Amino acid sequence: MYQASETINHKVETKMTENPLPGKRKSQLVDRNVRETVGQAKVPNFRMRCENVNVYYQFGEKKAINNVTLDIGKNEVIAMIGPSGCGKSTFIRCLNRMNDTIEGCRVEGTILLDDTDIYDKKIDVVPLRARIGMVFQKPNPFPKSIYDNIAYGPKIHGLVQNRQETDELVEQSLKRAGLWNEVKDRLTQPGTGLSGGQQQRLCIARTIAVNPEVILMDEPCSALDPIATAVIEDLIDELKKEYSIAIVTHSMQQASRVSQRTAFFHMGDLIEIGPTDQIFLSPLHQLTNDYITGRFG
Amino acid sequence: MNKPENTTSGSVRTVDLVQKGLARRYKAEKRFRRMGLCAISFSLLCLAVLFISIFGSGYSAFQQTVIELDIVLDPSGLNPNNLAGADFNGLVKTALYNMFPEVKDRGEKKKLLSLLSSGAAYKLADFVKAHPDRIGKALSLWVPADDDVDMLMKGHINRNLPETERRLNDQQISWIEALEEQGKIKKKFNTTFFTAGDSREPELAGIWGATCGSFYTLVITLILSFPIGVAAAVYLEEFAPKNRFTDIIEVNINNLAAVPSIVFGLLGLAVFLNFFELPRSSSLVGGLVLTLMTLPTIIIAGRAALKSVPPSIREAALGVGASKTQMVAHHVLPLAMPGMLTGTIIGMARALGETAPLLMIGMVAFIVDIPGGFTDPSTALPVQIFLWADSPERGFMEKTSAAIMVLLVFLVIMNSAAVYLRKKYEKRW
Incomplete structure (x- = not known):
């Protein structure tokens, strides 16, 4: 704890020196009633770009996301934080069109993956979801063997031709998810028999087995103990070398540990977005400041 | 922790209030439990009376008097x-x-x-x-x-x-x-009873003909109603848009499940016999009629089974890029199968015991020959019971009870199979 606070202090100091008007920082905070996004939403080197995204539930009766614009950069981990019900899960589910399955849900705006609009009528959602993988809040392995859990995705997409290739891919995926040593002797046993943390890593292995370009994680550690969480966070660090990762989290510590950029959502609005350090150390918006200092949420 | 005399504190007063009402609550609980026990004992008693009376009057049918010449x-x-x-x-x-x-x-x-x-x-x-x-x-x-x-x-x-x-x-x-x-x-030991068809003479009458008829009828029912029922349930639950039209279909299916079975018999008489001119009294027509009767049960059970598959499994499948059909075929359907099988077997057990619709399509005819195929005239076990119960000869009385025992044995076997299948294929997630 002591060390951690020291680091933060150090970072604050560096931030403060970067701030052109350090003394007036408090008064510079954007008023809490301003709903426009503060901060740099766009990055030059983006993998996914969302522009003016609106999401409605119940056939347009309820608006869940209001005019959100943000980019997900290449090889970047972007964290989405905010109080419960702020729409961060809804937003992340738009990114691989998982909301299509919800009756009465409508998405407006543009979401680009590289240069293609994923909500274009011509886009087939099946290959899209192969390109944008998703890890869910509750570990949800298939009630099949560990091996079949990993092999299922590659098989249906035709990424593997024979048993040997499948074996290799399964081993490789499990190794990248840091699960290989724990399960290599029981690949034929059901995936549901693993512990919670192992199950979640199995789900991550299942996602990366399809070799996606973007991985969406919807509170991947909310059901896990601190040790399992630490393992997964290390894994995310490792994975960002190859993938772009968007992670929804309730834990601000986790966001600060794993992400490069952070987006703060509040009641369907993207309030503030920026480099993680900046969000946590010198937020620009009053709401962000209140949230990260624990005044609400 | 707090002593009772310490009445000034609020928490103690709460405890006192709770204590006061406690006896009444326990009493209510006991009363409720006793009522449940009474209900169960009553139904068990009725069942016992039924079994004892049937067994008591039917066991002698398994013996036969013979004379040496x-x-x-x-x-x-x-x-x-x-x-x-x-x-x-x-x-x-x-x-x-x-x-x-x-x-x-x-x-x-x-x-x-x-x-x-x-x-x-x-x-x-x-x-x-x-x-x-x-x-x-x-x-x-x-x-x-x-x-x-x-x-x-x-x-x-x-x-x-x-x-x-x-x-x-x-x-x-x-x-x-x-x-x-x-x-x-x-x-x-009365082997005739298990190997012969029906007869005017009680000592020559057996249930084999009716058993074969029931078997052929159920085979037709199963091969038609299971695939159709599962397909209908999957389509309605997974693919059909939710609109007024599908609502009407759902209401109609639920209604059909409650339609008196003799109505299906009349339908079979009008459509299968009179319009399509399929062979009268045949197990083919019996199977078709029982299919109509069983389908709503299977569809309703199938939809319930599909609904009970957790959404997390669906999301997992979609998340790795499975198409909707793959999601259903690879993940949802296997998980829903035990429930569907249970529903099917219960529907089949009901079909096995069904008499009224078969009367309408002529399976009540007096048929001595053992049916050899789906189009042969035949009768079914419950109809045979009905026929024998109607006969004046004293000898048919014990045959009736014995046939009921055989029917009950089949029903118990089918229901046990349902339980076994459910236990065996039930998966945890």
């Missing part, structure tokens, strides 16, 4: 190449008359002969056909006795009643007693 297979009347024309009836008569040489009067001879079942000659014919080498030799053969003799031997006819009040007169009883003394009459 000493028959001389006279080669002059028996041509091995034309056994169908042989007078087996005469041989049986001669053998019986030889046992009671004192009977000369024609009327008495007729009475004596009525002790034997009309099936005795068939029994002899079957024996000779199986063993043609025995022609010209003497043999002793156990042949079935008449059902009145059977009833007397089983104690269903009281020998001490006045002669006019029983079906066997004093002389016939004295003959039977003579046979008993010689050990030429006995009760043995």
Whole structure:
């Protein structure tokens, strides 16, 4: 704890020196009633770009996301934080069109993956979801063997031709998810028999087995103990070398540990977005400041 | 922790209030439990009464009275190449008359002969056909006795009643007693009951014909209703848009499940028999009618099973890029299968016990032959029970109970299979 606070202090100091008007920082905070996004939403080197995204539930009766614009950069981990019900899960589910399955849900705006609009009528959602993988809040392995859990995705997409290739891919995926040593002797046993943390890593292995370009994680550690969480966070660090990762989290510590950029959502609005350090150390918006200092949420 | 006398603190007062109401709450709980116990005991009692009465009146049907005849297979009347024309009836008569040489009067001879079942000659014919080498030799053969003799031997006819009040007169009883003394009459296990078709004579009637009819009917029902029911359930639950039209379909399916089964019989009569002119009384039509009756049950059970598959599994499948059909076929359907199978077997068990619709399509006809296929005229187990229960002969009474026992055994087997399948394929997630 002591060390951690020291680091933060150090970072604050560096931030403060970067701030052109350090003394007036408090008064510079954007008023809490301003709903426009503060901060740099766009990055030059983006993998996914969302522009003016609106999401409605119940056939347009309820608006869940209001005019959100943000980019997900290449090889970047972007964290989405905010109080419960702020729409961060809804937003992340738009990114691989998982909301299509919800009756009465409508998405407006543009979401680009590289240069293609994923909500274009011509886009087939099946290959899209192969390109944008998703890890869910509750570990949800298939009630099949560990091996079949990993092999299922590659098989249906035709990424593997024979048993040997499948074996290799399964081993490789499990190794990248840091699960290989724990399960290599029981690949034929059901995936549901693993512990919670192992199950979640199995789900991550299942996602990366399809070799996606973007991985969406919807509170991947909310059901896990601190040790399992630490393992997964290390894994995310490792994975960002190859993938772009968007992670929804309730834990601000986790966001600060794993992400490069952070987006703060509040009641369907993207309030503030920026480099993680900046969000946590010198937020620009009053709401962000209140949230990260624990005044609400 | 807090002592009761410490009444000033608020928490103690709460405890006191709770204590005060506690006795009443426990009482209510006990009353509720007793009510449940009463309900269960009552239903168990009813079940026990049902089983005891059926078993009590039906167990004797598994035994049959037989009489031993000493028959001389006279080669002059028996041509091995034309056994169908042989007078087996005469041989049986001669053998019986030889046992009671004192009977000369024609009327008495007729009475004596009525002790034997009309099936005795068939029994002899079957024996000779199986063993043609025995022609010209003497043999002793156990042949079935008449059902009145059977009833007397089983104690269903009281020998001490006045002669006019029983079906066997004093002389016939004295003959039977003579046979008993010689050990030429006995009760043995009733194989006829399990191998024969229906008959006008209780001692020759069996349930094999009805069992085969039920089997063919259920095969048709299963191969039609299971795939159609599963496909309908999957489409309605997974693919159909939720709109007014599908709502109407859902309401209609739920209604159909509650339609009296005889209505389906009328429909079958009008559509399958009169319009399509399918063979009357056949298990094919019976199966079609029972399919219509079973489908709503299977669809409703199937939809419930599909609904119970957790959404996390669906999301997981979609998340790795499975198409909707792949999600359903690879993940949802296997997980829903135990529930679907249970629903199907329960529907089939209901179909097995269904009588009313079969009456409408002619499966109530008196059919002696064992059906050999789907288009042969046949009857079914519950209809056979209905037919026998309607017959005046005392011998059919025990047959009715015995047939009910057989039907119950089949039902228990099917329901156990449902439980077994559910337990076996149930997966945890």
